Amino acid sequence: DVQLVESGGGLVKPGGSLRLSCAASGFTFLDYTIHWVRQAPGKGLEWVSSISSSSNYRKYADSLKDRFTISRDNTKKSVYLEMNSLRTEDTAVYYCVREAWNYPHWYFDLWGRGTQVTVSS
């Protein structure tokens, strides 16, 4: 099956760290830029970060780039999100998302089921 599966979420205290993982299967992982998008409880969707297929281009939401780091391992078909200095407002479901390209547009065509991150004392 073509899918993305997130893991690594959990309960962490403010100031703590977590490393999320996203494992891909069923498609040529090397061909795709991968994103992280989050959704706080009862809220809308917020783009977090992205990494290009060869890791040459990494982007972050301005409010997060000093605390979050995205990486990937193409041999393991996985993308990672290292999150440090976590705050209560980082509480959300974190989705791993595949970026598709159909000239001349990019779009999000495949989403994982998400992993819950809860930051609370």
Next chain:
Amino acid sequence: DIQMTQSPASLSASVGDSVTISCRASQNIGTSLSWFHQKPGTSPNLLVYSTSNLQSGVPSRFRGSGSGTDFTLTISSLQPEDFATYFCQQSYKSPWTFGQGTKVEIK
């Protein structure tokens, strides 16, 4: 950042009704717009990309239109599985941004 504003925030409709959801961008985004729907406890699902292209497997009762700053998603003949929250999203310029969502509820 490009702000995406959806209207209405929620609507009530019956099975068989036609509904329209609007999405406005704070600047010209051409046709770089997607629509998703999401049911409680599940991840978003792509319906339409590049303003009007239906994703594979999406029923033809979904139709996207617009360009520039104003876009619409029309669902003709609502089906029970269509009651969900709908989001628009621009991919014209990073950071990619989403509308706040429109909840379609059963009347």
